[in-house]
Amino acid sequence: MRNPQLNDKGELQHLLSIEGLPREMLTHILDTATSFVGVTAREVKKVPLLRGKSVFNLFFEPSTRTRTTFEIAAKRLSADVINLNIAVSSHTKGETLLDTVDNLSAMHADMFVVRHAQSGAPHLIASHVASHLHVVNAGDGRHAHPTQGLLDLYTIRHYKKDFTRLSVAIVGDVLHSRVARSLIHALTVMGTPDLRVIGPMTLIPAGAEKLGVRVYYDLQQGLRDVDVVVMLRLQSERMRGALLPSAQEFFKYYGLTPEKLALAKPDAIVMHPGPMNRGVEIDSAVADGAQAVILPQVTFGIAVRMAVMSILAGN
Amino acid sequence: MKIHIKNGRLIDPANDIDTQADLFVAAGKVAAVGKAPGGFSANRVINAAGLVVCPGLIDLSARLREPGFEYKATLESELLAAAAGGVTSLACPPDTEPALDEPGLVEMLKHRAKTLNLAHVYPIGALTIGLAGEQLTEMAELRDAGCVGFSHADVPLRDNQVLWRALQYAATFGFRVWLRPQDGYLAKDGVAHDGEVATRLGLAGIPSFAETIAIAAIVELMRATGARVHLCRLSTREGVDMVRAAKRDGLPISCDIGIHHAHLSEMDLGYFDAHCHLQPPLRSARDRDALRQGLKDGTIDALCSDHTPVDEDSKLLPFAESEAGATGLELLLPLTLKWALEMKVPLAQALARITQQPARILGLDAGHLSEGHTADVCVFDAERYSKVSAAALKSQGKNTPFLGIELPGKVRYTLLQGQIVYDAGNG
Numbered sequence: 057m058r059n060p061q062l063n064d065k066g067e068l069q070h071l072l073s074i075e076g077l078p079r080e081m082l083t084h085i086l087d088t089a090t091s092f093v094g095v096t097a098r099e100v101k102k103v104p105l106l107r108g109k110s111v112f113n114l115f116f117e118p119s120t121r122t123r124t125t126f127e128i129a130a131k132r133l134s135a136d137v138i139n140l141n142i143a144v145s146s147h148t149k150g151e152t153l154l155d156t157v158d159n160l161s162a163m164h165a166d167m168f169v170v171r172h173a174q175s176g177a178p179h180l181i182a183s184h185v186a187s188h189l190h191v192v193n194a195g196d197g198r199h200a201h202p203t204q205g206l207l208d209l210y211t212i213r214h215y216k217k218d219f220t221r222l223s224v225a226i227v228g229d230v231l232h233s234r235v236a237r238s239l240i241h242a243l244t245v246m247g248t249p250d251l252r253v254i255g256p257m258t259l260i261p262a263g264a265e266k267l268g269v270r271v272y273y274d275l276q277q278g279l280r281d282v283d284v285v286v287m288l289r290l291q292s293e294r295m296r297g298a299l300l301p302s303a304q305e306f307f308k309y310y311g312l313t314p315e316k317l318a319l320a321k322p323d324a325i326v327m328h329p330g331p332m333n334r335g336v337e338i339d340s341a342v343a344d345g346a347q348a349v350i351l352p353q354v355t356f357g358i359a360v361r362m363a364v365m366s367i368l369a370g371n
Numbered sequence: 372m373k374i375h376i377k378n379g380r381l382i383d384p385a386n387d388i389d390t391q392a393d394l395f396v397a398a399g400k401v402a403a404v405g406k407a408p409g410g411f412s413a414n415r416v417i418n419a420a421g422l423v424v425c426p427g428l429i430d431l432s433a434r435l436r437e438p439g440f441e442y443k444a445t446l447e448s449e450l451l452a453a454a455a456g457g458v459t460s461l462a463c464p465p466d467t468e469p470a471l472d473e474p475g476l477v478e479m480l481k482h483r484a485k486t487l488n489l490a491h492v493y494p495i496g497a498l499t500i501g502l503a504g505e506q507l508t509e510m511a512e513l514r515d516a517g518c519v520g521f522s523h524a525d526v527p528l529r530d531n532q533v534l535w536r537a538l539q540y541a542a543t544f545g546f547r548v549w550l551r552p553q554d555g556y557l558a559k560d561g562v563a564h565d566g567e568v569a570t571r572l573g574l575a576g577i578p579s580f581a582e583t584i585a586i587a588a589i590v591e592l593m594r595a596t597g598a599r600v601h602l603c604r605l606s607t608r609e610g611v612d613m614v615r616a617a618k619r620d621g622l623p624i625s626c627d628i629g630i631h632h633a634h635l636s637e638m639d640l641g642y643f644d645a646h647c648h649l650q651p652p653l654r655s656a657r658d659r660d661a662l663r664q665g666l667k668d669g670t671i672d673a674l675c676s677d678h679t680p681v682d683e684d685s686k687l688l689p690f691a692e693s694e695a696g697a698t699g700l701e702l703l704l705p706l707t708l709k710w711a712l713e714m715k716v717p718l719a720q721a722l723a724r725i726t727q728q729p730a731r732i733l734g735l736d737a738g739h740l741s742e743g744h745t746a747d748v749c750v751f752d753a754e755r756y757s758k759v760s761a762a763a764l765k766s767q768g769k770n771t772p773f774l775g776i777e778l779p780g781k782v783r784y785t786l787l788q789g790q791i792v793y794d795a796g797n798g
Binding site (some may be wrong): 060075109153154172174175176177178180184196197198199200234261262263264267268360 | 478565566567569570572573574575576578642684687688689690691692769
């Protein structure tokens, strides 16, 4: 089965998932992003790589942060950007996903940045659109959030240089997390030897070990001597079912506090995809502390998204 | 109409026949096997040299989509598909709209099918009104109208007290209850086997124990009530083991699997292939191998198509939002043959799984070619491979994971009550 992200020449046609992408491709994206970090710091923050191209942000699920960073990235590449919050427009009128996509394709889109609540929706769109169009997955259900995975990878490389000597712990709601899945694939491809997921059994998916991680149910044990701690966002709706009793109890056992962070290596960094729930998965003292790299993640995210879009447009 | 089917390999598992023999059909019945009856002069001679002649196939589950879902399929389209697939009898589950919970609906369905005269249609009545899981249907009335069993189709029956009462009531009249073992709560929101692939793709899972816990409950209720139960569409290795044990204990239990589950596993979901969105979900390769083995050793009594024609739009959706099911009537024979070839099962034994055994489960005197018996016959070429294509499928549903795949077995003729209802011609 051919990887639907690649074209006949093995180049990136769409970015749907990190799974199945070779190490050289990930490195190439990160290196390209490095060259854009400079652009972001300049007085005139624009390069003409996507001049005359139309990027459509199709957000079937509300998001401010991710949509904004994609918008900034596209604008810095000189693209025309159209934002569509479809969660509140045609979907409620009964139009199907592919009808929406066909309509927008007819408006001469060059690239779709798609966020959808259902796993696999960007794959469906990618399999349907004309061959000149590129699809970037900006988060689908529990499945993947590849640009987040890449910006996490970029951040880790920035601070830790060598992936092959690292211990990385991902903490919290792994079951529902596309961020966790994308980062696990990314670090596995890059050769990270010690990858851990930590959370209560209700939030760890079946067969997680098959993804190449070790599962810990105890935060203290799992954090011991790690180089990187990635905290996941815990959505409040998880407290309504039978997955968790309360935010308070979750914070007590799985929230990252300075005391627990002290179990990791002294130079460990703390990451979070945002938006954070202070006092639920992370203590403010950690979120605002010296080891947190949460704001640099956001800045790197723009460069990484510029890299992805410019590489896709060039293929 | 008198038909002489000559020079074929006659396979009639129920009568333990697998030999080169001619078949003589007259007045809708099997007039003779082997030698022509005195004075027999055929209106039509079918040369079956190199072909297999067997009883018409019997499918334990084919959704015809009437009433209520005519945009997905109609009786005409699906019964033509049955004839093209060599299927002469089929049971249809009650999950129509409205559900088959009233004698009038059942009579109407039987009447429509009889008018078309392409296959015998045996409705399975709804176990509860509207399949709502609360109030029992008038089972005896439904039986009189033509229902051959009662089921809850794929709709969860969550309340075990209702199930208990339903089994008691059915047992009172000796009716067989068909149940798809899946705990409605444990399977809630799930769309794929709760394992490696669902975790990777980020799809909500249905754990294997959603099936085994349901089987355990059903088996206990069978012991308590003495009801006869047919388990539909097993999907797990542990489920097969439980049925094996229940049979060993002498319980009146039978079971089937769908053709897709004999060949595919969770790995076939690939990159969210909605054609592999099935109920029950495709499980691990280990489960699939146990189903294939269980079918061979007889723990699993029958193989069925679980034919579910789905309109294209309902599959062109993100995996979890797409409608579950696959078209199957025309693939029942090819996928049975493929299983038999791969598992080294003799052809006669394989055909028993889609003729003799389902007839027994339906309580029908059918699925055999005894002299004097109704001449429902399938004539097929076991050696011929052909590619599954949307254009070639007669069913209105073109939804199958096997599109583009070469499969063995080409039906050449189908006879229903001695009439040719399908003739592949030179194709």
